[in-house]
Structure formats: structure tokens, C-alpha cells
Amino acid sequence: MKKRDFSTKKSLLILEKIKENLEKLNQKMEVMIELQKHGKTSTESFTDVTAPLDVMTLLSMPDHLRKTAITVCRLGRATAEEVAQQTKRARAVESAYLNQLVLMGYLKKERQGRKAYFYVDKENKE
Amino acid sequence: MGKIIAIHSYKGGTGKTLFSVNLATTIALKGKKACLLDMDFRAPSLHAILKIKNIECWLNDYLNGTCPIEKVLVELPEMSNGGGKFLIGLANPSTEAIRDMSAKDRKWEMRALGRILSLRNSILDEMGIDYLIFDTSPGLQYSSINAIVSADIVFVISTVDTSDVQGTRRMLTELYDLFEKKTYMILNKVLIDINSKHGKEELSEKLGNTHTLPIFEIVPCFCDILKAGGNYIVAKEKPDHFFSKVLIRMTEKLEHL
Numbered sequence: 001m002k003k004r005d006f007s008t009k010k011s012l013l014i015l016e017k018i019k020e021n022l023e024k025l026n027q028k029m030e031v032m033i034e035l036q037k038h039g040k041t042s043t044e045s046f047t048d049v050t051a052p053l054d055v056m057t058l059l060s061m062p063d064h065l066r067k068t069a070i071t072v073c074r075l076g077r078a079t080a081e082e083v084a085q086q087t088k089r090a091r092a093v094e095s096a097y098l099n100q101l102v103l104m105g106y107l108k109k110e111r112q113g114r115k116a117y118f119y120v121d122k123e124n125k126e
Numbered sequence: 127m128g129k130i131i132a133i134h135s136y137k138g139g140t141g142k143t144l145f146s147v148n149l150a151t152t153i154a155l156k157g158k159k160a161c162l163l164d165m166d167f168r169a170p171s172l173h174a175i176l177k178i179k180n181i182e183c184w185l186n187d188y189l190n191g192t193c194p195i196e197k198v199l200v201e202l203p204e205m206s207n208g209g210g211k212f213l214i215g216l217a218n219p220s221t222e223a224i225r226d227m228s229a230k231d232r233k234w235e236m237r238a239l240g241r242i243l244s245l246r247n248s249i250l251d252e253m254g255i256d257y258l259i260f261d262t263s264p265g266l267q268y269s270s271i272n273a274i275v276s277a278d279i280v281f282v283i284s285t286v287d288t289s290d291v292q293g294t295r296r297m298l299t300e301l302y303d304l305f306e307k308k309t310y311m312i313l314n315k316v317l318i319d320i321n322s323k324h325g326k327e328e329l330s331e332k333l334g335n336t337h338t339l340p341i342f343e344i345v346p347c348f349c350d351i352l353k354a355g356g357n358y359i360v361a362k363e364k365p366d367h368f369f370s371k372v373l374i375r376m377t378e379k380l381e382h383l
Contacts, residue, residue: 052232055239055271059304066304070275074243122237 023092051105053120068097072107077119128159128250129380132260132277134270136293140283141314141345143171144356146261150214151361152373154206158256161199161213161249165273166263167227170217175356176202184218186227189238195248205362213255227269235268242276257380266301274302279383280309281342286316286332295339308383310342317347342379345372 051057053073058066071086072078080095087094098118101107108121133146146162153160163185164172173181178200187193198215205212218224230238249255260277262270274280280302284294294311302309318332319325333339348369351360361370 052236054232054235055268055275056232056235058275059271059301063304067306070305073239073275076240076244120236120240122240 023095026092026096053106057106065097065101068094069101069106072098072101072118073120077117079115079117083118128246128254128256128258129279129383130246130250130258130260130277131279131281131380132262132270132273133281133283134262134274134297135264135283135290136297137285137287137290138169138264140264140285140290142166142264142283143175143261144351144360145281145283145312145314146259147172147175147359148361148369148373149376150212150257150259151205151359152370152377153257154210154212155361155365156374156377157206157208157210159211159213159254160206160257160259161215161253161255162259162261163215163245164217165260165269167217167269168224168263168267170219170224171356172214172261173216173219175359176214178202178214178216181216184223185215186218186223188215189241191237191241195245199249205359211255213253230268235272238269239272239275242272245276266297271301274307275305277307279380280307281312282309283312283314285314286318286329288332291333295334298340310340310383312342313344315347316344320344343372343376345369 053069058069061069067087067089068083071083075082075086080091080098083098084091084094098107099109102109102118106120107118110117110119131149133142133149135142143166150160150162162172164170165185167186172178181200183193183197185198188195188198195215199213200216202212202214245258249258260273262273264270282294282297282302284290298309298311313333316329318328320329329344346368348367351369354360358364360367361373364370
């Protein structure tokens with residue numbers, strides 16, 4: 001009985017790890033797609049560039065990204081999970097959109113342990 | 127939980143400030159807590175209407191990050207009744223301040239948006255205000271769009287003037303809808319008798335397809351209000367006036383939005 005419990009737990013852990021890796025892979029693919037769209041190579045990522053996320057920029061964004069960007073503006077600093085709770089969309093979808101906004105230079109991303117936080121860099125130099 | 131209302135229009139002179147002041151007054155006279163902010167940084171007018179002097183901090187200072195919002199807000203006890211509250215935050219009317227606000231860059235506007243968004247926490251949640259009202263400048267100004275993005279409800283005031291109605295229609299699809307805002311239109315200064323069949327037809331003709339417009343109220347043009355030139359607050363001085371009754375009806379409807 002105990003042996004079976006142990007193997008179930010182990011299988012769950014493995015599945016959890018696979019899910020985590022798939023999500024990481026998904027994020028990396030999103031980054032590659034975005035870089036390709038902007039005609040850049042992976043070595044010259046434009047994540048260091050910060051573009052101001054003002055209302056005129058929000059107006060010119062595609063609807064799906066605008067919703068995510070406004071939610072981050074409202075929350076100040078949030079994980080994909082927290083953004084998904086507000087937008088009522090899937091966490092993985094929000095994660096992809098947030099990473100796109102990071103690539104476009106509108107958001108910053110910071111890792112704290114296993115969690116990734118997204119925020120608008122209001123302190124960037126004029 | 128409190129609500130944020132932005133009062134906006136496509137053109138100037140539609141009656142935004144008149145509605146903002148009187149709506150906030152009606153709310154405060156009903157015993158609720160209202161806070162009115164003058165977000166029209168290009169043509170501030172609330173200081174003149176409410177005859178307020180000796181301002182310590184302006185809204186401009188709050189948006190510049192040099193003054194907390196608590197120092198900007200001024201309480202007007204004479205504008206409220208039984209448990210109600212009327213707070214006001216003013217825009218700096220000096221030419222230098224207006225020039226300074228119109229020369230701000232996109233990064234400043236981004237920070238200003240963050241500060242306006244944080245008012246939900248500081249004014250509604252911490253100060254327990256029921257309604258935070260933004261009196262905005264007309265058209266697609268940065269300060270107005272910042273206010274719209276931060277609001278729960280947008281009241282767009284329009285006259286029946288063709289260019290005003292067309293501009294308002296455009297803003298409905300190209301601005302408010304994009305930000306997924308609950309938007310309601312108030313037709314103001316209407317010189318048509320909407321109770322008659324002929325009047326209804328005339329109004330439909332002027333507005334085009336009325337079914338696509340989210341009309342909240344149709345307010346007639348009152349010569350006595352125009353004549354008063356903003357020298358008194360109708361909702362306070364003339365509670366039996368038809369305009370005051372429209373505002374009472376609006377506040378009742380607001381509770382269910």
C-alpha cells in the first residue's frame with residue numbers, strides 16, 4: 001500500500017516537472033517568435049530597451065495585449081497567475097502575453113525564487 | 127465599494143464641469159461621500175466655480191510626485207448633508223502651470239497614469255469615499271485618457287450638434303470600447319421637446335441611429351442656468367429645479383450600475 005502511495009507521489013512530481021519544463025519551453029518559443037518578428041537574433045535581445053507604457057501606446061496595442069498591459073498597470077507588480085485572475089484568461093496565455101510585452105520593452109520581469117513578477121518600470125531615466 | 131466616474135466629452139462647452147460639480151454636490155447632499163478632481167489641466171475652472179483660495183497643493187503637484195493626495199484635497203462642509211462629505215482637488219490655473227502640463231513627455235504621462243490608478247486605493251479604499259469624479263478636458267488629451275483608463279464608469283456629455291454627436295460616436299468605438307469601459311451618454315442643452323412625437327422624430331434625425339447610443343439622460347437647455355454663468359451650484363441652491371431632479375435620478379441610477 002505504502003509502496004503504491006510512494007509511486008503515485010513520484011509520478012505526480014514527474015508530471016509537475018514536465019509541466020514546468022513545457023511552460024519554460026513555451027516561453028522561450030514565444031521569445032524566439034517575437035525576436036523573429038522584429039528581425040532580431042537571439043544575441044541582440046531588446047529586453048534592455050524600455051519604452052514608456054503611456055495611454056497612447058495602450059491605445060495602439062492589439063486588444064489582447066492591451067488587456068494584459070492595463071492589468072499590470074493597475075496591479076503595479078504581478079505574476080502571470082495574478083494577471084490571469086483579473087483578465088479571466090488562462091495563466092499560460094497571460095504568461096505568453098506578458099513575455100511579449102517584456103520583449104517589446106513595455107514591461108520588466110524579475111524572478112523571485114520560482115515566481116516571475118512583471119511590472120512597469122516607472123523609474124527609467126528620461 | 128466606491129466607484130470612479132470620468133466625465134468626458136468630444137467637444138468643449140458641453141457642460142462637463144456643470145455636471146461634475148452638481149453630481150458631486152447631489153451625492154454629498156444625499157449623505158454620501160464624494161470627491162471631485164479637476165483633471166482639466168488646460169483650462170482649470172473648479173477653483174473659480176467653488177470660489178476656493180489659499181490652496182496648499184494642486185493636483186499638478188500630486189501628479190509631479192511632489193505632494194501627497196491628502197494635501198491636495200480640500201473639504202467643503204457647506205456642500206454636504208448628514209454624514210455626507212464633499213472633497214475637491216484642484217488643477218493649478220496659472221499660465222505657467224498650464225504651459226508646464228502641456229509640455230510633459232510620454233514617460234511623465236506614464237508615471238501620471240500610475241498615480242491616477244493608485245487613487246482607487248488612497249481615495250476609495252483608505253478614505254472610504256463612495257464616488258470619485260474626474261472632470262476631464264475634452265477630446266483625446268493625455269490627462270483625459272488617463273482618467274478614462276482609471277475609471278469604472280464614463281459619462282460622455284454631448285449636445286445634439288452634428289459634429290459633437292459624430293465625434294462622440296467615434297470615441298465610443300475608438301476609445302471607450304477599446305478600454306472596455308461602461309460608457310453612458312448624456313445629451314445636454316437639448317432644445318427639442320422630447321415628449322412630443324414630432325420632437326422624438328427630430329431628435330432621431332439629428333442623432334442618426336439612436337439604438338446604438340447608450341443614452342443615460344436627455345437634459346433640456348435651461349436659460350436660467352446659462353444665465354447664472356456658474357455663479358451658483360444649482361443642486362445646492364435650487365433643489366427643486368428640474369436639473370437638480372435629473373441629478374437625483376442620475377445618482378439613484380448610478381447605485382445600480
